[in-house]
Amino acid sequence: MDIFLEPFFQRALIGGILIGITAPLMGVFLVLRRLSMIGDTLAHVTIAGVALGFLINLYPVAVGLVFALLASFAIEWLRKAYKTYAELSIAIIMSGGIALATFLFTMGKGFNVKVTSYLFGSIYTLDQMDLWLVCIVTVLVVAVVLVNFKEWFLMFFDEEAAAVSGLPIRYYNILITMLTALVISVAIKIVGALLVSSLLTIPVAASLAVARSFKHSVFMAVLFSETAVIAGLVAAGIWNLAPGSSVVLLLIMILLVTLLFRAGSRAK
Template sequence: MDILTAEFFQRALIGGVLIAVTAPLMGLFLVLRRLAMIGDTLAHVSIAGVALGFLINVYPVAVGLVFAIAASFAIEGLRRKYRSFAELSIAIIMSGGIALASILFTLGKGFNLNVNSYLFGSIYTLDYTDLTVIACVTVIVLAVVLLLKKELFLLTFDEDAAAVSGLPVRYFNILISILTALVISASIKIVGALLVSALLTIPAACGLALAKSFRQAVALVVVIGEAAVIAGLWMAGMWNLAPGGTIVLLLIAVLLGSLMTRAARV
């Protein structure tokens, strides 16, 4: 149990607990709006920003955040251009992000090992700067969701009705995309860009399988996210496993249990 007293593990636990609130919460809104793949897209674009950050010697997460926010604006712009093919915007931006990241990897061969930690997660290397960023993102996301919960609920379930009622749909769509970009940029060092989508979507899938109302779903996704992160970190630390992969496999196990529970109810 010595690992529980280790400073690096305590930093990892704090960062994981914070992001396990915001990532599943934003993931629920994305899943309900059929935009689950936006997590993968913004994560890949963030990696291009991280690579550029290493190349120009600027805090990588900050550059990744700028890239993710820019990508969120681009996705929303393309969604308006292709209203009947909303998923096309996600595919286009993801392709561009991967292409840009590959070029930056080629330019900066010396830092590729560091970038890999953002691809697969490196939660044990979180420092106090990382924790400050994650804490700020958590506060921003929770504040916006609490202040605009009614508007976000209406937009999520019926965008047309939201527009008719006078809600500035375009700006709220951009707001959701920016919040998602913030969460993903803060998450990639915890579970990695290749796995961050799982932290967004799998708790949402579990919550929707078990919940009887939207309010229940919100509570469940946060509880499931927290449980998976805390248990995954403990298991990874005790048995020397990859933390990001352990967390995601636990989430999949919870999802299977949720689906079996729902089937048993029928």
């Protein structure tokens, strides 16, 4: 168990715990908005930013974060332009993100291996700057959610009533997409761009299977996420497994257990 004494593992555990809070917290609202796939979209755009960061020798996560924020504005602009086909915004931005990332890969000068680590996650390489960035994003996300919780609850369950009551619907939509972009941009180094959307959606799916209320679903989503993150990282550290995939596989196991529990409850 000497792994717990290693600074790199301690940083990984702290980073994982923080993302384990913010990802499902935002995921609950994304699922209610029927935007579960936005995680994959923003992750691919973030990878393009990371690639550019390596290319121009700037802090890759910061450049990826800027790309993710710009993509969040683009998604909301396209959602407004195609009100009847709002899901087109996700498809368009994802296609552009993949194309741009591929283009930048072809211009790579020895950094392609480093960018690949962001695709699959490299939580053990978190440094102090990465950890501080994750901490700042976590505090920001939790604070904004707490302040706007009641308004978002009303907006997602009855958007027309929320608009009539005077809530700034467009502002809240942009704010949620921006916060999601921040979470994804700092999470890709932890679980990887290919798996980051799982932290947004799978804990929420599991919580919806057993939750008794909206607040309960938020609490259960974070609980499931933290359980999988901590257990997955510990298992990966002890048995030399891939940390990102270990976390996601545990999340899927939790989801299966909750679905079986719900099926059993209904059968009684």
